[in-house]
Amino acid sequence: MRQIGSAGERHLQKLHGTAERAARLYADQVLDHLTPAMIDFVGRQEIAFVATADAAGECDNSLRAGAPGFMQVIDPTTLAYPEYRGNGVMASLGNIAENPHVGIMLVDFVHDLIGLHINGTARIVEDQELRSDLPDLPDDAVPGRAPQRWVIVDVDEAYIHCRKHIPRLEPVPQHRDWGTDDAKRKGGDYFGAKSTRRHDKMLPVQSAPPRRS
Incomplete structure (x- = not known):
C-alpha cells in the first residue's frame, strides 16, 4: 500500500x-477514490485548475472550463476532462506525455465555498477512441464546440480543501467566445508581452520554412 x-x-x-x-x-x-458527494461536486463545477510537470519537474498550471459536468466521472476511481482546440502549445498535454502525474483543483466559489483536490495518474486519449469505449459519453453542451481528445485520470488521492480562505463570488450573465481565434476576444496582448524582450537566451521556436520541391 x-x-x-x-x-x-x-x-x-x-x-x-x-x-x-x-x-x-x-x-x-x-481517500483513493471519489465518494458520492465528491462525484456530485465534480458534476456541478464549471472550472478546474490542472497542475502538471514535465520529466525535469518544471511545472505548469492551467485553467480548464466548460458547462457544469464538463469533467466526466467515469467511475469512483476514474475521471476524464476534454481538451479543445487552443493556442496549439499543448503545455499540459506535453507535460503529461513526459510525466503522467497531475493535480486537479476544483473550487465552489458560489454556493458551498469548498474545494476538492484530486491527484492522479493521467493519460491522453483521442475523442473517437474514448467514445468507442464509452458510447454514452455526452456531447459538449456548447453548440459548435467538440473535444479533440480527453485526459483520463486514475485517482490516487481525493481530499477536501477547507473553505476558510475561499472568497464568495457571484456569477453574472456572460457571453463566452468558445473556440475563437480573434485576438481581441481572447484577451489580446493584455500583459504587453509581444513588445517585450526575454531576459534569458532562450529563443521561441520558429516555424519551419516551407520545403521546396
Whole structure:
C-alpha cells in the first residue's frame, strides 16, 4: 500500500511539529477514490485548475472550463476532462506525455465555498477512441464546440480543501467566445508581452520554412 504524503511532507511535518495534525487529515479526509458527494461536486463545477510537470519537474498550471459536468466521472476511481482546440502549445498535454502525474483543483466559489483536490495518474486519449469505449459519453453542451481528445485520470488521492480562505463570488450573465481565434476576444496582448524582450537566451521556436520541391 502506497504511503499517503511525500517524504518531503513528512520531513517538514516533523521539523515544524505538524505531524499529528497532518496524520489526522490523512486518516480522516484523504481517500483513493471519489465518494458520492465528491462525484456530485465534480458534476456541478464549471472550472478546474490542472497542475502538471514535465520529466525535469518544471511545472505548469492551467485553467480548464466548460458547462457544469464538463469533467466526466467515469467511475469512483476514474475521471476524464476534454481538451479543445487552443493556442496549439499543448503545455499540459506535453507535460503529461513526459510525466503522467497531475493535480486537479476544483473550487465552489458560489454556493458551498469548498474545494476538492484530486491527484492522479493521467493519460491522453483521442475523442473517437474514448467514445468507442464509452458510447454514452455526452456531447459538449456548447453548440459548435467538440473535444479533440480527453485526459483520463486514475485517482490516487481525493481530499477536501477547507473553505476558510475561499472568497464568495457571484456569477453574472456572460457571453463566452468558445473556440475563437480573434485576438481581441481572447484577451489580446493584455500583459504587453509581444513588445517585450526575454531576459534569458532562450529563443521561441520558429516555424519551419516551407520545403521546396
